[in-house]
Amino acid sequence: MCGIIAYTGFRRAAPILLDGLRMLEYRGYDSSGVYIAGDGVYRALGPVDNLVQKIPVDVQGTAGIGHTRWATHGQPSEQNAHPHHDQQGGLWVVHNGIIENYAELRAELVAEGHTFISETDTEVLAHLIGMRYEETGDLATGLVRALERVRGTYGIAVMADDLPDTILTARMGSPIAIGVKDGEYFVASDAAPLIRHTQQILYLEEGEYAVITSEGYDVFSFTHERQHRSPELLDLPLDVVEKGGHPHFMLKEIMEVPDVLENSARGRLLLKEGSAKLGGLEDQVPFLRTVDRVVIVGCGSAYYAGLVGKLLIEDLAGIPVTVELGSEYRHRPHRVVGTTALVVVSQSGETADSLACVREAKRMGVKTIGIVNVVGSSIARETDMGVYNHAGPELGVASTKAYVSQLEALMLFALFLGRLRGLSVAQGAGLVCELMRLPEKVRDILAHRDKIQHIAEEYLGYDDFLFIGRSYNFGTAYEGALKLKEVAYVHAEGYGAGEMKHGPIAMIDEIFPTVAIMPSDSMYEKMRSNVEEIRARKGRVLAIATEGNTEILALADDVLYIPDTKEALTPILATIPLQLFAYYTGVLRGFNVDRPRNLAKSVTVE
Numbered sequence: 258m259c260g261i262i263a264y265t266g267f268r269r270a271a272p273i274l275l276d277g278l279r280m281l282e283y284r285g286y287d288s289s290g291v292y293i294a295g296d297g298v299y300r301a302l303g304p305v306d307n308l309v310q311k312i313p314v315d316v317q318g319t320a321g322i323g324h325t326r327w328a329t330h331g332q333p334s335e336q337n338a339h340p341h342h343d344q345q346g347g348l349w350v351v352h353n354g355i356i357e358n359y360a361e362l363r364a365e366l367v368a369e370g371h372t373f374i375s376e377t378d379t380e381v382l383a384h385l386i387g388m389r390y391e392e393t394g395d396l397a398t399g400l401v402r403a404l405e406r407v408r409g410t411y412g413i414a415v416m417a418d419d420l421p422d423t424i425l426t427a428r429m430g431s432p433i434a435i436g437v438k439d440g441e442y443f444v445a446s447d448a449a450p451l452i453r454h455t456q457q458i459l460y461l462e463e464g465e466y467a468v469i470t471s472e473g474y475d476v477f478s479f480t481h482e483r484q485h486r487s488p489e490l491l492d493l494p495l496d497v498v499e500k501g502g503h504p505h506f507m508l509k510e511i512m513e514v515p516d517v518l519e520n521s522a523r524g525r526l527l528l529k530e531g532s533a534k535l536g537g538l539e540d541q542v543p544f545l546r547t548v549d550r551v552v553i554v555g556c557g558s559a560y561y562a563g564l565v566g567k568l569l570i571e572d573l574a575g576i577p578v579t580v581e582l583g584s585e586y587r588h589r590p591h592r593v594v595g596t597t598a599l600v601v602v603s604q605s606g607e608t609a610d611s612l613a614c615v616r617e618a619k620r621m622g623v624k625t626i627g628i629v630n631v632v633g634s635s636i637a638r639e640t641d642m643g644v645y646n647h648a649g650p651e652l653g654v655a656s657t658k659a660y661v662s663q664l665e666a667l668m669l670f671a672l673f674l675g676r677l678r679g680l681s682v683a684q685g686a687g688l689v690c691e692l693m694r695l696p697e698k699v700r701d702i703l704a705h706r707d708k709i710q711h712i713a714e715e716y717l718g719y720d721d722f723l724f725i726g727r728s729y730n731f732g733t734a735y736e737g738a739l740k741l742k743e744v745a746y747v748h749a750e751g752y753g754a755g756e757m758k759h760g761p762i763a764m765i766d767e768i769f770p771t772v773a774i775m776p777s778d779s780m781y782e783k784m785r786s787n788v789e790e791i792r793a794r795k796g797r798v799l800a801i802a803t804e805g806n807t808e809i810l811a812l813a814d815d816v817l818y819i820p821d822t823k824e825a826l827t828p829i830l831a832t833i834p835l836q837l838f839a840y841y842t843g844v845l846r847g848f849n850v851d852r853p854r855n856l857a858k859s860v861t862v863e
């Protein structure tokens with residue numbers, strides 16, 4: 258997720274673009290840049306303040322485009338920072354989204370003599386638009402012709418040196434907001450940077466583009482039919498706009514999960530082959546075929562994702578897996594047996610204990626694989642290979658969309674490995690099919706979040722919780738408990754349900770409720786017995802169950818339903834109501850769920 262901004266009007270563009278980029282930094286912050294008509298392009302690594310230092314104070318241009326980046330293709334660097342230009346150097350593009358087929362387009366252009374400066378998919382788009390503009394002599398026609406070749410998502414703004422007050426913007430899969438004021442027009446990825454200038458906002462629809470000059474704007478479909486679109490008054494406070502209309506980043510990020518699942522899987526699901534396309538592993542296949550042991554390392558939620566990843570890899574690829582806490586594993590002597598691969602799961606890619614495990618493994622000659630969200634982070638750079646989550650920046654301290662994208666990335670990894678080691682096409686295709694259906698199933702759960710809020714209100718008086726699950730949802734139980742601890746400060750224990758009789762059941766009474774994760778899978782009957790034993794001791798039970806299971810209503814005190822899915826994918830669905838349960842409980846208790854006390858987003862110290 259990146260932030261784009263554009264302006265054309267009668268005021269100096271530079272300060273407007275830079276302020277707008279500061280407002281968009283929550284969408285991405287590893288590098289930024291601007292193109293000012295009649296002046297030129299400026300780029301900087303790091304936060305927008307670094308860019309401000311590079312722009313002369315007297316830049317006079319009254320039109321321009323800007324971008325703040327969250328790297329998806331190509332490390333964070335000045336070279337990869339937007340805007341990118343075409344082969345001739347006279348056309349400029351800023352882009353939010355992912356061009357799936359950028360590699361084949363780039364190869365075609367190179368074959369035609371194009372040379373590229375960056376590693377990004379966006380630069381390929383700039384070359385394509387520039388080439389079509391040159392062929393047709395019309396920027397709008399050239400833009401649409403170029404976009405016809407593109408697969409993926411984009412929200413873009415385009416300018417050409419020879420049209421100094423004209424901005425073209427187009428949308429497919431990534432939002433574009435247009436701000437309208439007398440003699441001034443603004444474009445941005447969302448309304449946050451616009452509402453300080455104007456509350457008159459219109460949003461492009463999918464497959465629309467707009468031609469904007471200081472005289473006015475026109476909106477067209479990709480078949481060039483004019484669309485009569487008027488701005489609407491957006492009467493929202495700035496901080497609510499930044500959070501996509503939600504009161505907290507945590508809720509905004511939970512609501513983003515369907516898009517994240519789609520983005521994490523974009524271009525990676527191979528239905529015919531029943532496999533996953535993972536660019537970061539393609540040239541490591543000979544090594545991956547020889548791996549006979551996997552160690553997964555992580556901390557906090559990343560460790561719990563590893564507990565799920567263990568079963569995915571063992572079930573799909575038949576390789577034994579151990580899961581280790583980074584803080585423990587880094588201090589232990591490592592007895593390397595056979596061909597071991599160390600998989601490190603980390604959203605930030607900077608967690609000190611996890612990073613230490615990467616370095617220790619490399620000292621032992623063990624190959625390392627990163628499952629990381631932040632492109633160019635230390636773990637991403639120091640591991641031998643990896644799979645990026647593509648979850649976009651996660652600003653809430655609690656891991657929500659990132660945790661779900663870790664589960665999906667581990668599923669893709671297990672699928673990739675499995676298809677190298679005997680998993681059948683049919684088995685693989687069945688999982689790929691279900692992965693394609695997951696975003697809609699998560700949307701179903703999110704559509705019933707008011708029920709979850711009501712349940713949170715019902716359970717507000719309890720100060721201790723037990724979360725239990727088995728097999729694939731053993732990790733889910735621990736993750737659900739962690740969410741409640743970290744955003745609502747409520748004592749909650751995750752436990753394997755099979756362990757109840759070995760101690761925890763002694764705690765059960767009227768004031769000690771249990772959250773039982775019990776989808777209709779191979780473990781359901783055993784979970785059912787656990788719940789009966791708990792109820793027999795007056796324990797209150799909140800069940801996470803599969804839609805259509807009506808018998809559970811007589812068994813549990815309260816039920817939150819999730820859609821049916823394959824057993825291996827139930828953690829992805831089951832974790833959503835648990836994240837929302839923790840979120841609403843924290844809000845109801847009056848806490849800042851985005852910035853919980855004592856916690857930091859990334860534990861870069863030991």
Ligand code: AGP
Pocket residue numbers: 556557558559602603604605606607608611654655656657743857858859860
């Ligand atoms: C999860 O909600 C927490 N924010 C925390 O446990 C986190 O998962 C852990 O610190 C690991 O962070 P990482 O994924 O960035 O390595």
